[in-house]
Amino acid sequence: MKTSGVEPQAKAASTEGGRRTRDRILQAAAELMFKQGVAGTSIPDVQRSARVSASQIYHYFGDKKGLTAAVIEYQNTVKLEQQRPLLDHLDSIDALREWCERAAVRLDAVHCAGGCEIGSLASELSDIDPSARLGLATGFAAWQAAIESGLTRMRERGDLGADEDVSALAVALLAAIQGGMLLSQVNQDATPYRRAVNVVIDHIADRVAAAQASPSTSR
Amino acid sequence: MKTSGVEPQAKAASTEGGRRTRDRILQAAAELMFKQGVAGTSIPDVQRSARVSASQIYHYFGDKKGLTAAVIEYQNTVKLEQQRPLLDHLDSIDALREWCERAAVRLDAVHCAGGCEIGSLASELSDIDPSARLGLATGFAAWQAAIESGLTRMRERGDLGADEDVSALAVALLAAIQGGMLLSQVNQDATPYRRAVNVVIDHIADRVAAAQASPSTSR
């Protein structure tokens, strides 16, 4: 029962070396929490992996909750930046397929371990850490926005009918990605992910074909 | 580093009272692990909730891993049985919608807490407990089979074209359910789930319409 909202002080790094150790901690924590879950990652684990002492972690992040929050923000920005070139041009069926397939290749590479960086954290933390839930919702919103923005461009261009609910389509694709990754993780095989994603993209493609058949006509 | 595969002895209940306490433990553990995660559920937690002593838990389940395995099997059978009447007749668009909407109503009722019983466990355990992963894969396979069996009947009946990949469609629907529930959990709002699921069902409905338009013709 923690009633006071006061969180342990987390000091910002003001020296070059400080910034580097802070980054080292963040990267190590992100990787460990992704692979073993937040609960399965102890501070000593992070110490060993980042080669730092306990003081440093508590100095820069306050407590484990603060470290977790930082990891969420880190994943939100890093994963998004990593895919920036592709993410900004999800405005064709081919681009969507290419983007999803790239994730599939990554799944193959790691034998489907871990699933999605944000999805795993979301499933573990949503119900037990309200502020973490907020951060994760923000992350998902960014992904949804990227997809939706591409679809919207397709609609403006006339590839999709003016009455298409691009928001719903974007959510459906994001859900297919998350659910597909979960199924692939459990089965240790990327096939379920590929199938789930392809069905949704097929559906979007069908809508494009329909728009082509009767341009500028709303049902 | 546990090298020996010997697991702690878990004795079966041979008396009526024994069976009842075993059930009580199982139910309490299942609920707690669903709401707080496996790692977030301690043996003392289960003791309090089921009103038993530690001996009883270790007597019937050997250790925490054994208890977790029992919970997975319990969820696999219970959740499936709960939906039996509907699950056996997923052979029409309406039936699919009705089934998915029932889950949506349940999400509304609990404010989207927890997501899917099996999905949550899967995300947490897949990468860290191989035998748990196996049990969860079995559970998902049962769900997929139920959906696929309904779609197959639709295909045999001619509602779906003979060339439809019902297996892929079933996986896509299952992924939409899982991914949709995750997004709804994070956003504390059942809308993402409804949208994701409806898009996939819309797609299946389109296929049905296509089959109706050109019966017995394979593209």
Next chain:
DNA sequence: TCCAGATTGGAATTGACTTTCCAATCTCGC
């Protein structure tokens, strides 16, 4: 160069959890 503040190492505290153990009690077939 010099100092205030940043950074770091490592020990110590506190608490919780898993698991084991043993003695007591109960149950059921004979």
Next chain:
DNA sequence: GCGAGATTGGAAAGTCAATTCCAATCTGGA
């Protein structure tokens, strides 16, 4: 009614994690 085995309570060992604390060292600006 009796005894073997099932069931139960509760204490206790052993482990490990989260966090705090303090003293030592380093760094960048005046």
